[in-house]
Amino acid sequence: MNEQILLARAYLSRVAEPPAPALAAFVAQAGPVEAAARVFDGRVEEAVAAETGVRRSVHRPQADLDAAAAAGARLITPEHPEWPAEAIEAFEVVGSAQLAPPLALWVRGPARLDELCGHAVAVVGARAATSYGAHVAGELGSGLADRGCTVVSGAAIGIDGAAHRGALAVEGATVAVLACGVDRAYPASHELLLERIAASGLVVSEYPPGGVPGRHRFLVRNRLIAGLATGTVVVEAGLRSGAQRTASDALALGRTVMAVPGPVTSAMSAGCHRLVRDGALLVTRSDEVLEAVAPIGAHLAGGPEPQGDRPTDGLGPRAALVHDALPARAARDTRWLALESGVPIGDVRSALITLERRGLVEHCAGRWRRRQAEGGEAVV
Amino acid sequence: MNEQILLARAYLSRVAEPPAPALAAFVAQAGPVEAAARVFDGRVEEAVAAETGVRRSVHRPQADLDAAAAAGARLITPEHPEWPAEAIEAFEVVGSAQLAPPLALWVRGPARLDELCGHAVAVVGARAATSYGAHVAGELGSGLADRGCTVVSGAAIGIDGAAHRGALAVEGATVAVLACGVDRAYPASHELLLERIAASGLVVSEYPPGGVPGRHRFLVRNRLIAGLATGTVVVEAGLRSGAQRTASDALALGRTVMAVPGPVTSAMSAGCHRLVRDGALLVTRSDEVLEAVAPIGAHLAGGPEPQGDRPTDGLGPRAALVHDALPARAARDTRWLALESGVPIGDVRSALITLERRGLVEHCAGRWRRRQAEGGEAVV
Incomplete structure (x- = not known):
């Protein structure tokens, strides 16, 4: 991992309050290192300046990385293989300001985020849950985790906590997405629960170490809960609630919404x-949740990847466009692919990372080409 | 009311076990008087003979009419103005054997069946209801009846009884459709409830007086519950239940199914x-039920008829075809209308009755024509 990129992303993760659509677009276009330098110097267009002006002089990426390390956490970025590129791609495709993609994610725990997000369902709901709701959330958490599905939630009291505990009870995978730094325990009464999650799964946040939870941040955080999972189940919710927001974010991101x-x-x-x-x-x-988020039969076979028969099934729209643009045998560079596919060059790059991880393309002397299958035929 | 027709229908109502699709079709084609005579003599085609062979010698229409009268009941037939022609038309249109239309209906109570069915919702569910289910059924019964909507149900213990009681509690209209004669109280514990229903609304059955309830008859009866209402709400039901059957009948009849x-x-x-x-x-x-069964705003205005702005809105498909077939000003006979509309002549007759009741057509020297509105224009 390029240290320069890591420091740039760490700086960027603190410089703007999420969601920061203008900054995200700028970083995708200029790359993180140049973007960070220009943000720090104030050499940016108005929309980016509006998002970063207040905090741009707070330059403490190494201190944040050290604080994270001290808490057993690390920063993952779109340049890491662990980055959940397929999940995050939905934010880029939707392109709504409210649903701007995270610039980087602070994570605490032994698991790989991309692997946990490969087959994940968000289970969310009211803090003021009834005993009925808490019971159902626990059952869902256990049932999903027991079938190899990651349970994503927000670690709040009520439904969230019951869902995490259900997953932990069957030694399953669970991800808590926080509205504060991953080095903080919020709510305080869930300190032990968060330790248990961090011991086997992941505690995730886009806020740097020490970040405090604010009312606004809970709602902004909800888009990550929705986006890191293939589907969102609302277990209990009043008519106006954060869980409703998570559901509407999930819908906007093209995820399956369940209640x-x-x-x-x-x-x-x-x-x-x-x-x-x-x-x-x-x-x-x-069972009904798994039926809805995985293709028929996929969860029966126990496979963690909700994919169809063809290697290109399940690709996001931009990755599919880039893949389609590649000729059957010739290699092409990124700029050519952007022109041919109509996908912005920053997105072509992340699409290629996705495609490479899927084994669909390979990098060769500065250019990309379709990977040849064993028989010499291109993988289609 | 033609006495001959009444006696013929009374005979026909006992001669076959519902649903009797072949007999219903034969009666629609030959008319009730001729059909009754030929059934009694055995001069019918095989399918009709199969439905009527066992009981055709049981000829006691006057005794049945007398028994009904003694119980405060009466027989209504498609030839009566009180016949719920619009509701029953769905059975004729669907044309499924299981959903054959009733040949006549025995009713007990002061209300007019066609009026009660003008704006009616079926509220049905499990006998083994929980206290939650009974509470909700009662609330729905009261809420619907309070807004001028008739509550149709089956008078069973559990959900049915709670729905009827809810309607009665607000002095609203309610219809109980029985799987036995209207002179019997089944279940026995609901004798008082049935008396209360018959005192203000209607107790209805297609089985003649003295008819006993049988397992089969409950399921067959359910199609009438579904058909006499614009929509069916299932309040509580196990996975295999009579209420599910009512719901599937309602769906087949083109009614709104709610749960x-x-x-x-x-x-x-x-x-x-x-x-x-x-x-x-x-x-x-x-409220949500009324929104679903009535056009937007209709229940807010308190109007009992779920109709739109045009007089032809809400017509069944056959009545609409017949209405469309009529020229703007010329009068036509029934045979011409059958040829022009493609609707069987028996159905043209019932469609014309519907249209006449709506004030859309008028009878004139053996032919039918569109009724002229005040300004001299045809009502369209």
Whole structure:
């Protein structure tokens, strides 16, 4: 990993309050090192300056990386193989300001984020959960984790905590996405729970070490919960709740939105019923969730990857465009691919990383080409 | 009312076990008087003979009419103005054997069946209802009846009884469709409830007086519950239940199917959740039911008729075809209308009755024509 890029991304992760759509676009276009230097110097266009002006002089990337290391955490960036490129691609494709992609992610725990996100479902809901809701969240957490599916949630009290605990109870994978630094325990009563999650899964945040949780950050954080998972299940939610926001982010990101019903007499189920009436899938148990997020039969075979038969199945739209643009045998450079595919050059780069990880393309003397299958035929 | 027709229909209502698709088609084609005579003599084609052979010698129409009168009941037939022609038309249009139309209906109570069916919702569910289900059924029954909507159900213990009681509690209209004669109280514990229903609304059955309830008859009866209402709400149901059958009949008849959610831990809500997953509308309160069965705004205005702005809105497909076939000003006879519209002549007749009741056509020297609006223009 290029130390310069890591320091640049660490600086960028602190310089703007997420979501920072202008900065994200600028970094994708200029690359992180140049972007960081120009942001620090103030040599940026107005929209980027508006997002970074207040904090651009706070230049402490090495101190943040050290603080993370001291807490057992690390910074992962789009340039890391561990970066969940396929999941994050949805943010880039949607292109909404509210759903700007994270510039980097601070993670604490032994697991690889890209692997955990390969087959992941978010289980979210109200803090003021009823005992019914907490029970169902725990059952879903256990049922999903037991089938090899990662349980993503926000570590809040109520539904979130029950979902994480359900996954941990069957020694399954779970990811907590925080609205504060990964070195902090919020809520304080979940300090032990967060330690348990960090011991086997991952605690994730886009806020640098020491970052404090704020009301706004919980809502902004919710887009990451939605985006890191293939689908989102709302277990209990009032009519106006953060879980509803997670569901609408999930919908915008093209994820499957699901909701658990409950008594019509319970205000904590009213948000779930509203979601179903608005088109969310009603689910009652983990089987139904897995059916909805994986192709038929995939979860039965125990395979962690929700992919179809062809290697190109499941690619995001931009990666698919870049793949299609590559000729069957000739190698092409990034600029040519951007012109041919119509995909911005910054996105071509991340698409190529995705395609390379899938074994669909290979890098060769500064250019890219389709990888040849064993029989000499291109992998299509 | 033609006495001959009444006696013929009374005979026909006993001669075949519903649903009797071949007999229904024969009666529609030959007319009730000729059909009854030929059934009694055995001069019918094989399919009709198969439905009527066992009971054709049981000729006691006057005794049945007398028994009904003694119980405060009466027979209504497609030839009566009170016949719910629009509701029953769906059975004729669907044309499925299982959903054959009733040949006549025995009713007990002061209300007019056609009026009650003008704006009616079926509220059905499990006998083994939970207290939650019974509570919700009662609330729905009251909420619907309070807004001028008739509550149709099957008078069973559990959900049905709670729905009827809810309607009665607000002095609203309710219809109980029985799987036995209207002179019998089944279940016995609902004798008082049935008396209360018959005192203000209607107790309805296609089985003649004295008819006993049988397992088969409950399922067959369910199609009438579904058909007499514009929509069906299932409040609680196990995965295999009579309420599911009512819902599938309602779907086949083109009615709106709705289901009330409940705890996923309750077996009595499992059937409702399955229905929603299969496409039924999730509803949590009577407002949502009324929104689904009436055009937007209609229930707000308190109007009992779920009709749009044009007099032809809400017509069944056959009535609409017949109406369309009529020229703007010229009068036509029934045979001409059958040829022009492609609707069987028996159905043209019932369609014309519907259209006449709506004030859309008028009878004139053996022929029918569009009724002229005040300004001299045809009502379109």
